[in-house]
Amino acid sequence: MMRVASLFLHPSLLALGLPMNRGQPMVIAFHNELQLQESLTLEQIRAELRGLGAALILVARGAVFVFQPDDEVDIQGSNIGIRAAAVDELRVACGFAPGAPAHELSLVVLSGGGSVVARHSLLATDSRLALKGLAEALSIAGTQAIGPHPATISRREVVLASLVGAFALLTADGCRPHAPPPSGPAAPPVPINRARKITLNVNGQAHELEVEPRVSLLDALRERLGLTGSKKGCDHGQCGACTVLVAGKRVNACLTLAIMVGEAPVTTIEGLAKGERLHAMQAAFVEEDALQCGYCTPGQIMSALGLIMENRAHTDAEVREHMSGNICRCGAYPNIVSAIQKARLETVPS
Amino acid sequence: MRNFDYQKPAQESEAIRSGQTTGARFIAGGTLLVDLLRLDVEQPELLVDLSALPWRQIEVAADGVRIGALVSNSDLAEHPAILAGFPALSQALLSGASPQLRNMATVGGNLLQRTRCAYFRDVAVSACNKRKAGSGCAALAGYSRMHAVLGVSDQCIALHPSDMCVALLAMDAVVHTRGPDGERSIFLADFHTLPGAHPEIESALKHGELVTHVSLPKTSFSARSAYVKARDRASYAFALASSAAAIDLDGQIIRQARVALGGVGTKPWRCMEVEQALVGRPATREVFQAAAALAMSDARTTEHNGFKVQLARRVIVRALERVGGVL
Known part of the structure; x- marks a missing residue:
């Protein structure tokens, strides 16, 4: 050879x-x-x-x-x-x-x-x-x-x-023919294990996982726990498709290292419906036709829930401003605003 | 993404010790660092997670406010003492990034935010003096619409992207640090460094030195302040030009003024020439326009970003109008 x-x-x-x-x-x-x-x-x-x-x-x-x-x-x-x-x-x-x-x-x-x-x-x-x-x-x-x-x-x-x-x-x-290389055995690779055992609390359930420090929360959810509802759009915190709640606050799961989440409860789109009964925000998105292709929808819904819990957006303009971290390439924005306003009025915190 | 080790120290002293390691990087909110890890711009051997450290307090005292380095951008923006006493800071924070990112991003991380220069972020481009000292600057001959026009050098025209820092600069903020050599207090004005011949150095922080908190002194002008940001879309975009302005009024006469610019400099930019032209003058649109015209005289523009000179002067006027009650 x-x-x-x-x-x-x-x-x-x-x-x-x-x-x-x-x-x-x-x-x-x-x-x-x-x-x-x-x-x-x-x-x-x-x-x-x-x-x-x-x-x-x-x-x-x-x-x-x-x-x-x-x-x-x-x-x-x-x-x-x-x-x-x-x-x-x-x-x-x-x-x-x-x-x-x-x-x-x-x-x-x-x-x-x-x-x-x-x-x-x-x-x-x-x-x-x-x-x-x-x-x-x-x-x-x-x-x-x-x-x-x-x-x-x-x-x-x-x-x-x-x-x-x-x-x-x-x-x-360049492309010249090559002389045989200097001989000598290559050093055998020694496996390194930087993975750590972590427990992720997702949608009320504790999951034991072994992850490398570089694994994002999004990849842990999607590829390790099979929770593919959270979407990978840009993987750089620019599109919001990966939005989940960590300790009740909306974050970009793609920029969150799984190892840093600790004990904090994580809520994903899979954790919203009770059996066949949709969460009010999910139902509002369906009723208001707040999507076309649907890829950004789980992130939109999780972000909208974060928004309602923050209780700072009331007018349509405020909803738009505080939903700007969620991009919809189909441009379903008007109906997304309608759905959020509808659900907000039903679930608004007192 | 490359692999790295991870530590989560429970004590400050432990964090500082770990931070001394070659190839160590501190991580807090992670919004910038994880992004740059994924782009392969940052290549640490070890991440030292600061999230267990007790730096999440906002303490209000008679002489000002003390903000822990791990306070999130959202929590800071919404804090009553900031909304009432330092409105420009709240407005600047809320004009930056998205709600998700603001929930994650910390004050310490925002201080150390790195440039969005596309050539810096693209490792396929070999020439970036900031990423690789001495390799050249692709932006100089590249597309530079978003790049800096103040504080630039022949080695780097990368823009400092922070909104928060612009407001902090206008409010005489002080950055407090702790490292192996003890504690330091650094005026925000001295915290960021100009690129000069060494664009790879971006702040006065030394390797392994940690920002512990930021203090905002109570002043006569901070409560009457505003932040105005011009950008390509209504929300969730970096500034083309922005301004934090604060004034102290004696009747209609300006007693003291602070004007800082974002979106135009290689670091947050204070406009003392504008401030001096305001003091002792009445708060009118004409005075604001005449003072703002003095800004940007040292701008070094490219064929793509010349518009920033006029735009920056206009955002200064707009911010002053807002605080001066002219609008």
Whole structure:
């Protein structure tokens, strides 16, 4: 097998001309049938990719797809054609046998410097299983790849060093053929566990979780507790789709670290209805037709509840001002104001 | 997002000790830091969570108000002593961000708010002296409509985005800190630093030093104050230009005045030239306009943000009209 210092410099990869950020870690996955469609599993894959800071290069039959974790699901725009022979070359470069067996899902994780930090194969007989397998494999690979390093050198320094190395190689070497790399075994990654046990009190129920400090309350709710009512719009505190109540106050769950929530009670949209009976605010949104696509609605409703508890907005103008943290791209604003005014008059605190 | 360690000290001394660690960052409300973590602009090794520290009090005394660093922007804006005694501060806070963010964001965090410069926030752009010292400034040749025109340097034109700090500046606020070398009191006017040759340095705070509280002295002018903010939409937007104004009137004659600008400077900007032109003069629109015309004389504009010069003078007049009873 040909071995080069950085797989980024391997002719078979360079030939693809991938639209990559320089020095970005990369996951290359081979599967003939795999399609990425919107699903819970895809969210997991996104989360793993974000964790790795990596792009996913999916090599399917006749085409290569580039998938950045924050891309829209429609990845047709990044579709690059590839011949069967080139697929084989790439497989070999990644350390797999040429000629992909049917149903085999194989993947490698490349560091920012282009070296293989994890490799994984499994059998997946259809696209759905392959997607699930990909999520699991990424999770395993992620633990292998995001390793800690000897105490004297931080992980950031390692990543930085590999990035610097990759840039230097890319600029100096261009596309010239590559000399064999200096030999020597790579240090085996040692798993680091920064996860902590926390208890989240959500909608009156205590949930024990183990989360890394970087996990947002929104991701903990959606991806760990399956409470997908709170939506991820911008993930930067700009749209309000993730609004939940923490200790009775409305906050952006995307900018809240789960580990910082502590014992404070969290209320999400799932906690409002009593059985089949909708909360007055939910009912008002339905009655006033306060939505079109509905994506922002859980955040609008939670924000509206916060607003009512703050008891500071009374006129329509005040409601609009104090709901400005919730963006509705369908422009259902007039009916949202009507719904809030209707529910406010029914539930106004004395 | 990169991974990091996390600590939640129960004691101030413990927080200061943890904060000394290389790669440590303090976190309070998190509205800015989590955003910048996700953008990969901030890359801490350790987050030191301050939320267990007892700094959530607003204490009112005869000589002024003492505001704990962990008081939320909402709680401060709604506090009766602030509404009555420092209305410009309340108005500035309520004009900033969204209700959700104001519930989370703290006074200490707002003091240390970082720029919204798109080039600073985009790590794919390599040139940003603030993010990476000595790498250059993409904004200078880029799209700079939102950028600063006062206090700029050849290394940085990033705007200071805070509304709260503008009002605090007009009210002679003092920032109190504690660090390994003990306690310090810093006038807000001296707290933020100009970019100069070192845009990566943004305040007088040292690594591991904590803001414990902010004090507002009782003055003759703070109760007669207002904050006016011009922006691209009616709510939830950063300032194109804003002004905090406060005056003390003897009949119709201005005894003392404070005028500060936001949305135009690399730090909150006090306009002493305007203040001096107001003192001893009657509170009329003509006097306000003549005084405001003195502001912005040092502005260094780009092809995109020249409009800020006139806009800033107009928001000063509007704020003065509001406090002077002219409107």
